[in-house]
Amino acid sequence: MTEIGIVAVGGYNEMGRNMTAIIIGEDIVILDMGLRLDRVQIHEDVEIDKMHSLELIEMGAIPDDTIMKEINGTVRAIVCTHGHLDHIGAIPKLAHRYNAPILATPYTAAIIKQQIDSERKFEVCNRVIPLQAGGTYQVTEDISIEFIRVQHSIIDCVLAAVHTPAGAVLYACDFKLDRTPTMGEAPDFERFKSLGREGVIAMIVESTNAGRSGKTPSEQIAKDMVRDVLLGTEESDVGMIVTTFASHIARLKAIIEAAEEMGRIPVLMGRSMERYVSAARDVGYLDLPSNVEIYGMRKDVDRAFKRIMQEGKNKYLPIVTGHQGEPGSILVRVANGETPYTLDPGDKIIFSANVIPSPMTQANRYALETKLRMKGARIYDDVHVSGHAYREDHWELLRMVNPEHVIPAHGNMEMHGHYIEMAEDAGYVLGDTVHLLRNGEVLYIEE
């Protein structure tokens, strides 16, 4: 029988720089090539787009794929299950080493192309093949990739089933089981179950929030909270600015809809805001109201702010970058007084985002919030729900898919520990059917 191997390339010891390789006899399928941003942030004056992959590997910022040299077999496909940087951010640095196409859903594919275009060190020529959720791509005669619809904090996210002669390997890295999503449809529960009945030899699954009790709240909850914060106020005439993840199209849609209801013109600002939104429009996933304005370049942003100040802050709802206090982002520039937009006491700043739990980010957010508060702004923090499955979502997925082996990924040892304890509750045995892998390790599954 075909031997199946699972190579933990990156993201097994940490959050970020996710990369897994599945060995199927002589063939290899790679899943994700991600970037760990906080390993970049601890250095000053780093320009990633000009750096060599080996340097980034040494920094711990991208997966150490040099271990792939020791693996026999040919890489047949690189599969990305959604468009976040910790899943696709290393493609510009690593993909060209493999003579294999990149497979992704249409929105993810569009983001990947943007990434490749902005790379300044390497030339990445791999073909990028869009595949719809629900679709299947034949990799070799024996191997096919199936995309199964799921929800996450970015649109067009899927789980990838790698069908092999020995059975399916399910890659479930980054998902939530949202039954009332605000964009797209609920996860394809029926397919999870039928896959389980067909037989899954292994599931590689994110452990990020396996330690959190219960189930992840639906994006509908976030939408309602956003709406309540924006519309549920007796001080509706003040300046208001919202900041959120530029890639979180569903959230942006909720904010834009609230702006319409408020009678304010939504103005999207910031380079990444422009890029992610444009991509969503291009692939036909986002239909914006005609009055929405979008400005990516600094010059255009500042001109728009100037106009807003002239016409009245209460006529507009700027939706901007800067939720993590990123230096150079729009909200940071506003807080520094570097734009024409001036803050008055009582203006509202809404963070429709959590704070990423890294000391680097926490410092940036602290600096930003302190400046905003000193100008009299009122802060609405964490108007947000997570995009990662909590413990009971994991419990249900595990029991639906019923894999022979389960491997937590996309987290550190503590997160994996939480997943393992849940899996033990479901009857799995550590070292036998649930496995704790470390970066650089290969697990061969014996049938």
Next chain:
Amino acid sequence: MTEIGIVAVGGYNEMGRNMTAIIIGEDIVILDMGLRLDRVQIHEDVEIDKMHSLELIEMGAIPDDTIMKEINGTVRAIVCTHGHLDHIGAIPKLAHRYNAPILATPYTAAIIKQQIDSERKFEVCNRVIPLQAGGTYQVTEDISIEFIRVQHSIIDCVLAAVHTPAGAVLYACDFKLDRTPTMGEAPDFERFKSLGREGVIAMIVESTNAGRSGKTPSEQIAKDMVRDVLLGTEESDVGMIVTTFASHIARLKAIIEAAEEMGRIPVLMGRSMERYVSAARDVGYLDLPSNVEIYGMRKDVDRAFKRIMQEGKNKYLPIVTGHQGEPGSILVRVANGETPYTLDPGDKIIFSANVIPSPMTQANRYALETKLRMKGARIYDDVHVSGHAYREDHWELLRMVNPEHVIPAHGNMEMHGHYIEMAEDAGYVLGDTVHLLRNGEVLYIEE
């Protein structure tokens, strides 16, 4: 001009045992008489209903109203703004000392009567006068009490405006600004504003959640989360038990509605569950579906559990006491195996409640959850939103009411500190227009 004094009797140094007295010349209005449960919990084998008030005062469990002896004036009314124990729980111990009626909304009045009935030490004969939200009660020729509609984690909660010749004193202890409540109507914002325009000399306001950023989520959010947890599962056939605050009628209604949608019979269990729900039905605030079952006494509860086991756990949704792991509560008895209801691995236990942040409660909850987990139960924790205003709700209320003086209450020094910093943002000055009072202190407001 009439001198106004504010007496901080209890709840200014701690959470619980709230009591404030307003001196208006020769007259006095008392607001709330609460019980601090965790000062009882640190002792073993305490039977509150048989204890003397002086003993409970010494324990720090009820307000030390002996300071009232040093205050000149006659108590004309005791006003309770909602039915939680930390606001009404000391009435059976203290009210009889004052020759004054007790004023409360109908639901609160019903709860107060239950409290008085179960007292075994003192005979409390004060008249209990129900007053609707929106209504006004003339206390003396010069003084009247107005109830203003607001939302909280219990129905029929109001703010109380004490109208005096010197202007109004607003008592805003325990509220949230919920614009999409699931029972009752939104707070009476128009009245807050008109009161502000008429002139408020002082506002006494809870500081409990003044340290939490943003605004309190609506009860609608909790309702949606409850529904999602109960209905949003692929394992809908297992045993499920929900526990929540027996006094949180809106939450109970949401759970019961979800049960109906699930096709399960809702079964309310536990003595306090029966008491609070009966009171809500009696005053006409709760209209239950015909199939709802309610059992207060242990014998009846156990008989019902036996029947549930016979007919199938998946046909019923027990809604029980025990969310804080209270010894003797239904859920604790289930976890101990002291009822006919047996837990199977995979059964779901839903806590539609937060954990009260006291070490005594945390230990009870830990013991309960450990036992439940050891039996294989899946725990859904904190399916809940707060009933207390967050910082920006306070900001808006303060600016609507625009009182000359503001006094944080219903919290400890840290909570008051958060409120004071917010009030300073709004232009108030500590020691001049915003005041930090300690239990036993009197503040005279000089005009």
Next chain:
Amino acid sequence: MTEIGIVAVGGYNEMGRNMTAIIIGEDIVILDMGLRLDRVQIHEDVEIDKMHSLELIEMGAIPDDTIMKEINGTVRAIVCTHGHLDHIGAIPKLAHRYNAPILATPYTAAIIKQQIDSERKFEVCNRVIPLQAGGTYQVTEDISIEFIRVQHSIIDCVLAAVHTPAGAVLYACDFKLDRTPTMGEAPDFERFKSLGREGVIAMIVESTNAGRSGKTPSEQIAKDMVRDVLLGTEESDVGMIVTTFASHIARLKAIIEAAEEMGRIPVLMGRSMERYVSAARDVGYLDLPSNVEIYGMRKDVDRAFKRIMQEGKNKYLPIVTGHQGEPGSILVRVANGETPYTLDPGDKIIFSANVIPSPMTQANRYALETKLRMKGARIYDDVHVSGHAYREDHWELLRMVNPEHVIPAHGNMEMHGHYIEMAEDAGYVLGDTVHLLRNGEVLYIEE
């Protein structure tokens, strides 16, 4: 070659109920049989001494040694490396199942005998053999046990080397590398190193504090802090009470010495205080000043307190049980006003102990401290240092002993995770040379 197996019986998924078995061909050596107290504390009215082992196993309170039935081989010895309950507390419940002597250092042996004597359910007849640190005991022709001197928060603690034909297995559960101990000598570093040179096939090692940075402070630090708190005050005339671990003889000695220096008579109070101290005197490890008083029984304690009140609180230093707020302990009885000792405002209560991080204990401590504070006592908390090795102590031991395989024990998954990351720094590889075991798992070491 002789096959070596390591059976993780208990203490691999949790703190407490430690038990490991080493399989050496046809022979078995058991290491520790411990009790997990917080699994007892979550139940009301439990009397351990009357309970059956199977019931305690089901509660998760003692190791589930029923798995030993599936192991081929004969148990030749039960070895306990120190006298804490989480290492010896299950001996009265489990040891009689094995026809094997119990091997322990003299002090540990004395404590074990006390345990066996107070058992009321089982009759435990295993021979208890004392072995000095530095000594070796021949178990079979091929197998011997060597005790190697180390330090911990109890006297007479050792590491146990199990010498087998395949090499040594080192059991290092509970130790600190204290170079300036206040009783006994520093750990036998030379032996650790020579053992490493001889070849250690496996080390089983506690992971409890592997997550704490740096190295554990010496007991000398605790001694200095105790002395500073007791003597370094301008209010030396007030009542003072110290509470600490009854089994922590070195700490008791430091407190007694401080009492002498203060000119106060040290009075040890509480049943466990009497038991542990008597054992230490009996084996000749503790030489108390002639004026020390010791009272174990309630009647005697209360009589002593009465005398102290008559002669002056400032003439005595009561050293009592109750540091974790245990119900019925002396300090709890003092706080409850159940003894003749009355607290005055300004009296000092010194906790020469940490709070054990379990919600049950935290609640007990909270109740105790609240009562003490309400009586005006001044609290000195955490006048203490840990007895468990921190990360860098582990680093050094690991490099001295240089085992082929290392297995973290005596902790939960998070603690093991910290140990594994440290071991990885030292070149170990998870699943290959460092192993994460779960209760009930057997690891066979292939040479």
Next chain:
Amino acid sequence: MTEIGIVAVGGYNEMGRNMTAIIIGEDIVILDMGLRLDRVQIHEDVEIDKMHSLELIEMGAIPDDTIMKEINGTVRAIVCTHGHLDHIGAIPKLAHRYNAPILATPYTAAIIKQQIDSERKFEVCNRVIPLQAGGTYQVTEDISIEFIRVQHSIIDCVLAAVHTPAGAVLYACDFKLDRTPTMGEAPDFERFKSLGREGVIAMIVESTNAGRSGKTPSEQIAKDMVRDVLLGTEESDVGMIVTTFASHIARLKAIIEAAEEMGRIPVLMGRSMERYVSAARDVGYLDLPSNVEIYGMRKDVDRAFKRIMQEGKNKYLPIVTGHQGEPGSILVRVANGETPYTLDPGDKIIFSANVIPSPMTQANRYALETKLRMKGARIYDDVHVSGHAYREDHWELLRMVNPEHVIPAHGNMEMHGHYIEMAEDAGYVLGDTVHLLRNGEVLYIEE
């Protein structure tokens, strides 16, 4: 009688930028002029030495002394009680506005002069007058300043008693009651008590650690821990670097002594290291062994590192700046590989410092530690004790000095809250004898 006023200029709402003014009839004495570093750190590219005071006031970095314009009276003296930046850092920006001498102990005076010399915006010509601990300086005919010996985390720290016709005002900002200091003598307890007997009308006292239980450990504890970390290792041949506060001369002395005992040459490195140590030698407080090397300038540091690498890392003990991860500090440059000193796996880095609890600092430390760990360094963190009095030290000082009024300073509202609760235990009453002041507020004490 002379009216006494206390002006809370800065440091009453926050840590840092301390400044208090005492009004004595027509005369004013200023105490401290400090800098709040984390209000500078949230901005990029700030050069404090070139900035105007008004800009720094607006940033919240230095005290807003513009309120002094509204105070009648003449400033007669500026008193600094020790040399930390949060007490003297604003002198170069503010002192020139007052025609008054600066009074400080010899070491503090030396540090102040260094500060003034490095200022590039203002010319500060105030006379700096050294006054020994124990000495008294006559400010006017009626007013004198007495310096009373105390301990803190910097040498030559005092409490300042401002003697006025109405009695003494004691300024107790930053102290610990260390009875076994490693440099200098214990606090002058006798003087505290005699002052108390003479009558103190007000005490202004730091609240920083009033929330921490018990008493601050002695610096002797830190010295023993430093020695244990440096000498108590079986891996004594590896590279070792220590970092600590450059101004903490007693700690530096302990480290240097340990280096001598290790047979390593101590090498002090970094600009601030050179400055503080030189000042201590100049005033005769520090007598260094002849082999100690000190390098302030980058060129000299790097040359020394080169030599260390050539001669052997195990022959030297670099004692460097960088304990808070400050950009540009020596340890950060080592971690970045910007010096000739290369780190090998197993090298030890000892932080003889806590992490300052600001997100900006935490991020710097995280970045530094991450880089060090990635190079294989072993980290010893928090080998340190605090220099600020804990709750029971405050309790004792308060009862010795027995002031009529007490005002917590040098902290935020939460810290003041803890102090107030302690003072209440001692019989003080909030708003009457213990006062919560906010920046900009004046308290007049009525006799």
